Amino acid sequence: MLNIVVAGTGYVGLVAGVCFAEIGHMVKCVDINQDKVEKMKSGVSPIHETGLEELMIRNYEFGRIDYTIDYKAAYKNADAIFIGVGTPEQPDGSANLSHIATVARQIAESVEKDCLVVVKSTVPVGTNDKVEQFIQDFLVNDVRVEVASNPEFLAQGSAVHDTLYAERIVIGTESKWAEELLTKIYEPFNIPIVSVNRRSAEMIKYASNDFLALKISYMNDIANLCELVGADIQDVAKGMSYDGRIGSKFLNAGIGYGGSCFPKDTKALEYIAKQNGYELKTVKAAIDVNQDQKTMLYKKASKRLITFNGLKVAVLGLTFKPGTDDLREAASLENVPLLLEQGADIFAFDPVGADNFSRVYPEGKHGKGSMTYVDNIDEALEDANVCFIFTEWGEVKALTPEMYKKMMRTPLIFDGRNIYRVEDMQAAGIEYHSIGRKPATRAVAKESTNSELQNS
Ligand SMILES: NC(=O)c1ccc[n+]([C@@H]2O[C@H](COP(=O)([O-])OP(=O)(O)OC[C@H]3O[C@@H](n4cnc5c(N)ncnc54)[C@H](O)[C@@H]3O)[C@@H](O)[C@H]2O)c1
Numbered sequence: 001m002l003n004i005v006v007a008g009t010g011y012v013g014l015v016a017g018v019c020f021a022e023i024g025h026m027v028k029c030v031d032i033n034q035d036k037v038e039k040m041k042s043g044v045s046p047i048h049e050t051g052l053e054e055l056m057i058r059n060y061e062f063g064r065i066d067y068t069i070d071y072k073a074a075y076k077n078a079d080a081i082f083i084g085v086g087t088p089e090q091p092d093g094s095a096n097l098s099h100i101a102t103v104a105r106q107i108a109e110s111v112e113k114d115c116l117v118v119v120k121s122t123v124p125v126g127t128n129d130k131v132e133q134f135i136q137d138f139l140v141n142d143v144r145v146e147v148a149s150n151p152e153f154l155a156q157g158s159a160v161h162d163t164l165y166a167e168r169i170v171i172g173t174e175s176k177w178a179e180e181l182l183t184k185i186y187e188p189f190n191i192p193i194v195s196v197n198r199r200s201a202e203m204i205k206y207a208s209n210d211f212l213a214l215k216i217s218y219m220n221d222i223a224n225l226c227e228l229v230g231a232d233i234q235d236v237a238k239g240m241s242y243d244g245r246i247g248s249k250f251l252n253a254g255i256g257y258g259g260s261c262f263p264k265d266t267k268a269l270e271y272i273a274k275q276n277g278y279e280l281k282t283v284k285a286a287i288d289v290n291q292d293q294k295t296m297l298y299k300k301a302s303k304r305l306i307t308f309n310g311l312k313v314a315v316l317g318l319t320f321k322p323g324t325d326d327l328r329e330a331a332s333l334e335n336v337p338l339l340l341e342q343g344a345d346i347f348a349f350d351p352v353g354a355d356n357f358s359r360v361y362p363e364g365k366h367g368k369g370s371m372t373y374v375d376n377i378d379e380a381l382e383d384a385n386v387c388f389i390f391t392e393w394g395e396v397k398a399l400t401p402e403m404y405k406k407m408m409r410t411p412l413i414f415d416g417r418n419i420y421r422v423e424d425m426q427a428a429g430i431e432y433h434s435i436g437r438k439p440a441t442r443a444v445a446k447e448s449t450n451s452e453l454q455n456s
Contacts, residue, residue, distance in 0.1 A: 001025055002185055005078040007103045009036060009067065011047055011159055011260070011326070012120055012152045013084025018052060019163040021059035023188040028074040029067045040067040048325040048352045051160040071103075075110035080185060082150070083131075084120045086260075093267035095124055104131050107145070108138035116181050117147045122205050122265060124272050128172065128198040148173045148182055149198045151205030156259060157323025170194045172201025206269045210283050213262040215250040217289035223253035223436025224296075233436025234418060253436040255390065255416035256293035258320030258329035263290070294331045297388055297414040298338050300433050304412070305386070309343030309368060312409070314380040317391020317417075319353035327356050331416060332390045336361060336371075339388075343368035347380040351395055381407040392417040401428035411442065 002025050006017035009031040017029040031037055036046045043057040059065040068074055075081055085099035100121060107117055117135065119128055132147035139145060149172030154162035169186050171193060173179040179195055186193055196204070223233040233253045241248035257263065266287050273280035305311075320330035327333060330353075339346060340361070346369065348354065354373045361371050374380050377395060381387060381404060389396060401424050405411045411430040418434045425432035425440035432440035 002079040003077060004028075004185065005030060005074045005081045007031075007071070007081060007083045007107075008085035008099070008121075009040065009046065010084065010086065011049070011156055012154065013082070014040070014045070014047065015049060015052065015154060015159040015163050016082055016084060016120060016152070017065060018055045018059060019160065019189075020185070021062075021065035022055050022164070025064070025185065027059075027065045028078075029065065030069065030071045030074045031067070032069060034069050037067045037069055048323075049156070049159045050323065055160065071106050072110045075107050075115075076112045078111070078113075078115050080116045080118055080181065081107055081111075082118045082120050084152070087121045087123055087264075088260075089264040089267055093271040095122070095264070095268045095271075097123065097127060100127070100131060101134065104134045105138055108135045109140050111139075111143055111145060112141050114144040116178055117145060118150045118182065119147060120150050120152050122151060122209075122261070122268075123149075123202060124268060125199050125202045125206070128202060144177075146173075146175060146178045147198070148178045149201035150182065151201055153205075153208065156326055157321055164189070166191050168192050168194050170196065170201050170204050172196050172198035172204075174198055206265055206272075209261055209265040210269050210286065212250055213257055213266050213290070214282055214286040216254075216257045216262075217286040217293070219251055219253045220256060220293045220435070221289050224293075226436040227438070230438065231436075232422075232438070236436075253418065254293075255296055255331040255435065256290040258294075258331060259324075259326060260328040263287075263329040266290075294334045295338065296435065297331075297390075297416045297433075298335045301386065301388070301414050302342075304433070307342065308339055308386075311344055311385040312383055313339055313344040313346045314384040314387040314408070315339075315346050315348040316350075316377065316380065316387065316389045316396045317353075317393050318348060318350040318357045319391050322391055322393045325352040325356055327353055327360070330390070332357070333360070335388065335390065340366040340369035340371065344386075345370045345372070347372045347374055347384065349374050349377050349380045349395075350391065351393055353391075378407060383407075383409045385410045385412065387413045389413065389415040389417055389419060392419055401425050401430055404428070405430055 004020050004025045005028045006013045007030045009029045017027045021027040045053045083103050087095040090096045128147050128149045135145050151170055169191050171182045226233045237251040240246050266283050270280050270283050318332040358373055363371055397419055405428050413432045415434045422437050422440045429442055431442045
């Protein structure tokens, strides 16, 4: 059992802290936000992640985890301090390291015993070297402080599971002492540990995320071509998925990737390459395809309709993916303003993301258009002229084509997540546009030749 401190209680820091406590370490989570800390002490998670609150409550009751803004008291006796603060994108695409620098300085001024500082945040290659130097420059007490890299691979929506049952743990160290300490911390998880040097660990994180982003953009690119040549992207993906070299995951076409990682990590790696005089053409292509893809539904709908002015538009799903309340880089954030500008009266449903979205687009008039948030999907669909699906929430997937048909004034759907079978929409008499597949028209398909024959 070790004394672990985690700096930053976002998706990465809080989940890591709670999981360290769950496997038996003593954990302190530090944040700068007092309200957040009070909430967490009372067992309320500031983020939506399945299973997180249960583990927070259990480990708090066992006295294995606590939350504080008093970083000095927390850092002073830690065996290891994990940094999980944000590294947001800057206008030029580079990663903003100011939060990392603040924590590094606070650590340098607080530690009173030997301590390993572990950077979990996603940072450009070489950052760990700089963090170590920075801490040495400001170190107040005569203690040993080393820095290790330990990139995080969790996916939002399944963060707790991804941490407790990760496929691998990557550690980047420059000394046996650091390697052994980090290995000791992670041993109870019983997960394969990949031990490399710090720069390789930093690169593994970017290379992994950007590969996945590339895979998504590739499938979206192929999907757009499928539409033009009359192929079906879902059949194409199925055919590809049997090839073990390709794999069956991340082959779904849609309206592009979002969230706090892929968009910023692709841009950051492209920036790192540029700084080193290299053009990373593949990653640049992934970024370009994704940018176009995000407004693909709006473009399709604009071609189909003369105007959105005065139309009731149902928007199903606001978050960048199901299972999270995170809106960062969500496709909804690009499409909703375009619809509002065109005078759409939007009725939006999202089981957990509506509050966050309403902070950016409050309920009420927005120029010619308006924004209304509903708790019930039916209220969004009732009498709607158009429906956009941006997130494949279970609640949305549970709707049958017949329900849309019954509730909407005009059964016209633009689905960015390919939730439905085109044939089913066609059979229900719904005009249905999706990604990489032929549209369904409103002409109701004949019931079946058999029944016709029986009637005759
Ligand atoms: N979100 C993900 O799915 C994910 C996955 C893998 C890696 N990452 C990386 O992990 C890092 C963190 O991402 P996130 O999504 O958890 O961020 P986040 O924005 O959700 O959380 C960051 C937290 O750090 C706190 N903070 C800021 N300054 C602080 C300080 N000086 N001391 C203590 N706390 C401070 C903030 O208040 C906030 O609660 C980023 O580098 C990100 O790229 C994120």
